[in-house]
Amino acid sequence: MSFESRLHADAGLAAKTCSCGRHSSQAVHSAAHASQEQRLDRMIEAAVVRAILPDDRTRRALFAKLGAATALAAISQFFPLRGATEVFAQTAPPEKQDLKVGFIPITCATPIIMAHPMGFYAKHKLNVEVVKTAGWAVIRDKTLNGEYDAAHMLSPMPIAMTLGVGSTAIPYTMPAVENINGQAITLAIKHKEKTDPKGWKGFKFAVPFDYSMHNYLLRYFLAEHGLDPDRDVQIRAIPPPEMVANLRAGNIDGFLAPDPVNQRAVYDGVAFIHTLSKEIWDRHPCCAFAASKEFITANPNTYAALLKSIIEATAFAARPENRKQIAEAIAPANYLNQPVTVVEQVLTGRFADGLGNVKNVPDRIDFDPFPWESFAVWIMTQMKRWGQIKGEVNYASIAKEVFLATDTTKLMLEAGLKPPSTTSKTFVVMGKEFDPTQPEAYIASFAIKRAS
Amino acid sequence: MRAPLGLRAALISLLLCIGLLCVWQVGTARVGATVKLDPDYARLMGITVTQGKSAMPGPADVGAKIWQHLKDPFYDRGTNDKGIGIQLLYSIARVLTGYLLAIAAAVPIGFVIGMSPLMARALNPFIQVLKPISPLAWMPLALYTIKDSSLSAIFVIFICSVWPMLLNTAFGVASVRREWLNVAKTLEMSPARTALRVILPAAAPTILTGMRISIGIAWLVIVAAEMLVGGTGIGYFVWNEWNNLSITNVIVAILCIGFVGMLLDQLMAGLLRLVTYAD
Numbered sequence: 128m129s130f131e132s133r134l135h136a137d138a139g140l141a142a143k144t145c146s147c148g149r150h151s152s153q154a155v156h157s158a159a160h161a162s163q164e165q166r167l168d169r170m171i172e173a174a175v176v177r178a179i180l181p182d183d184r185t186r187r188a189l190f191a192k193l194g195a196a197t198a199l200a201a202i203s204q205f206f207p208l209r210g211a212t213e214v215f216a217q218t219a220p221p222e223k224q225d226l227k228v229g230f231i232p233i234t235c236a237t238p239i240i241m242a243h244p245m246g247f248y249a250k251h252k253l254n255v256e257v258v259k260t261a262g263w264a265v266i267r268d269k270t271l272n273g274e275y276d277a278a279h280m281l282s283p284m285p286i287a288m289t290l291g292v293g294s295t296a297i298p299y300t301m302p303a304v305e306n307i308n309g310q311a312i313t314l315a316i317k318h319k320e321k322t323d324p325k326g327w328k329g330f331k332f333a334v335p336f337d338y339s340m341h342n343y344l345l346r347y348f349l350a351e352h353g354l355d356p357d358r359d360v361q362i363r364a365i366p367p368p369e370m371v372a373n374l375r376a377g378n379i380d381g382f383l384a385p386d387p388v389n390q391r392a393v394y395d396g397v398a399f400i401h402t403l404s405k406e407i408w409d410r411h412p413c414c415a416f417a418a419s420k421e422f423i424t425a426n427p428n429t430y431a432a433l434l435k436s437i438i439e440a441t442a443f444a445a446r447p448e449n450r451k452q453i454a455e456a457i458a459p460a461n462y463l464n465q466p467v468t469v470v471e472q473v474l475t476g477r478f479a480d481g482l483g484n485v486k487n488v489p490d491r492i493d494f495d496p497f498p499w500e501s502f503a504v505w506i507m508t509q510m511k512r513w514g515q516i517k518g519e520v521n522y523a524s525i526a527k528e529v530f531l532a533t534d535t536t537k538l539m540l541e542a543g544l545k546p547p548s549t550t551s552k553t554f555v556v557m558g559k560e561f562d563p564t565q566p567e568a569y570i571a572s573f574a575i576k577r578a579s
Numbered sequence: 580m581r582a583p584l585g586l587r588a589a590l591i592s593l594l595l596c597i598g599l600l601c602v603w604q605v606g607t608a609r610v611g612a613t614v615k616l617d618p619d620y621a622r623l624m625g626i627t628v629t630q631g632k633s634a635m636p637g638p639a640d641v642g643a644k645i646w647q648h649l650k651d652p653f654y655d656r657g658t659n660d661k662g663i664g665i666q667l668l669y670s671i672a673r674v675l676t677g678y679l680l681a682i683a684a685a686v687p688i689g690f691v692i693g694m695s696p697l698m699a700r701a702l703n704p705f706i707q708v709l710k711p712i713s714p715l716a717w718m719p720l721a722l723y724t725i726k727d728s729s730l731s732a733i734f735v736i737f738i739c740s741v742w743p744m745l746l747n748t749a750f751g752v753a754s755v756r757r758e759w760l761n762v763a764k765t766l767e768m769s770p771a772r773t774a775l776r777v778i779l780p781a782a783a784p785t786i787l788t789g790m791r792i793s794i795g796i797a798w799l800v801i802v803a804a805e806m807l808v809g810g811t812g813i814g815y816f817v818w819n820e821w822n823n824l825s826i827t828n829v830i831v832a833i834l835c836i837g838f839v840g841m842l843l844d845q846l847m848a849g850l851l852r853l854v855t856y857a858d
Binding site for chain 1: 616617622624634657659660719722726727806809822823824
């Protein structure tokens with residue numbers, strides 16, 4: 128497990144050993160934090176230097192010639208490095224304490240939701256109201272018009288909003304991923320013999336939104352099996368709560384949907400789970416915690432406190448032993464409004480597949496807040512692949528602008544977690560390696576695509 | 580000897596109601612076939628699968644649910660979970676706000692259109708184009724421009740309830756008998772006095788008919804609007820229970836919506852009777 132949270136279900140927050148409770152004494156605590164701060168400084172310096180000198184060769188040449196210390200001193204002449212490192216170090220009270228955060232009732236929103244009943248927001252002196260919202264377009268509009276301070280979104284949405292596809296262009300940011308994995312392709316029970324995707328020609332599928340990982344993963348999956356997602360099948364956007372009702376009525380043959388929708392369809396005996404999304408791309412991002420650039424620049428302390436609550440809640444949710452307790456906290460009508468067994472099957476990964484088997488997949492859903500910039504690049508390649516965006520795309524800079532990996536790194540360190548030391552990584556989708564530095568070549572390598 | 584008409588009608592209504600309930604009971608009581616399931620697997624599944632129970636609730640289930648809601652209609656367990664009474668009050672408040680605003684706009688404009696053939700012709704194209712627009716089509720535009728979801732819902736109520744009132748007011752005002760207007764003229768009444776003392780009472784039944792149609796439409800629309808924007812109100816309640824696939828609660832909400840709609844309509848009908856006059 129990559130995180131070690133100081134939050135344990137049983138331990139209180141009061142200090143027993145040192146002020147944070149993770150170290151054997153106050154002295155060890157101070158030492159650890161001093162080194163943590165140094166590390167933080169180094170990381171921020173590195174990020175700034177990378178931003179100023181993006182070309183690897185130039186940067187290395189400069190550093191070799193001048194020596195690192197001189198080079199840094201030269202850079203700090205025109206960029207106040209101290210200022211950048213101090214933004215998050217301060218623990219000033221939040222500018223705004225009463226916040227509204229919108230969510231869609233699905234298990235992807237677990238950290239955002241559970242932070243309310245389990246007190247993660249309160250711990251950071253925030254009075255957050257989590258408001259259930261009817262659909263993605265509504266959550267987008269309510270965040271754009273300022274009714275919500277921040278919201279649960281699909282991770283492609285902040286990118287789409289920043290690019291101005293599907294709405295007016297508004298600079299948007301995504302400082303944390305909520306969940307990884309946790310989606311599934313679910314088919315109506317009448318298709319239980321058709322397990323081979325090649326036989327799905329003419330199927331009608333539903334995804335929650337056009338700008339969703341669900342849409343891109345389903346398209347990817349179908350295309351890998353030789354089906355053209357625009358010509359051989361029909362894919363339509365249906366809000367998650369309406370999916371099961373539509374499947375039962377026979378309006379759709381299946382969906383790639385967030386949980387608990389998949390498990391709920393199984394629970395009601397109308398569908399079976401065909402493929403878990405982790406089988407398509409293990410540890411793929413799905414939903415996200417998003418806020419407008421305006422909000423985070425106007426309220427930096429509130430933003431830091433809010434993001435820290437989310438990061439801590441995410442870390443708490445990442446521990447398998449906490450999942451049962453979380454399921455009970457978020458199942459009631461005020462949050463997901465689902466039977467506890469359904470939510471528990473999703474979170475614990477011990478679930479009925481709809482065909483009479485009990486499966487055990489502990490990482491069916493997992494939680495990892497780190498917004499890898501390469502995730503954003505992959506999302507943009509798929510947007511371009513399916514014709515949602517056209518022309519030149521500045522992948523790396525948009526990824527950096529929207530996915531605030533550096534902020535997450537800092538706050539994860541402050542929360543006592545171990546963030547990764549880079550902000551980009553390669554990964555494998557259905558056996559095919561993705562290199563974030565070669566997005567155009569990646570798009571070109573697919574046989575089925577809309578982009579010319 | 581025959582019983583009075585009202586009594587006979589009530590009897591037929593009662594029989595119809597019992598008949599419907601019986602059909603409903605028979606239709607949902609059937610237990611479907613169940614396959615023998617592994618107990619471990621069965622524990623993870625819903626009762627539709629394990630006991631073959633119909634997903635559609637029977638009248639007894641709905642009755643029990645209604646009782647449960649009636650016992651505690653005003654509970655408040657957080658932002659997203661409030662009692663059905665609170666939700667209905669939210670919806671009624673929204674409807675009334677939008678509706679009163681619509682009256683404030685429709686009656687004066689209707690007067691102008693009814694009294695001036697020129698304005699009637701000039702405004703006619705706008706009215707004809709705007710009238711048939713589905714209220715929900717306004718929603719994205721309202722959310723975008725007003726930037727507030729509850730005001731948007733009120734705006735949608737306003738925009739869809741304004742037309743019947745406007746047209747009825749214009750029609751009522753235009754068809755006030757010429758003789759009455761001439762009498763007013765002979766008595767040298769001022770235009771304002773004529774409008775208030777002659778035209779308004781004469782056109783009142785038509786205006787109120789328009790208002791009665793409008794309140795019906797407003798109540799129809801609020802449910803759809805709240806399902807779309809969420810948050811509070813009976814429409815949100817329906818959506819939230821749909822989300823949970825709880826048909827029982829959806830039926831309860833449907834009955835509540837029907838009941839409140841009927842009350843609002845009866846209220847307007849009562850007002851209409853007050854202003855009706857024999858010619």
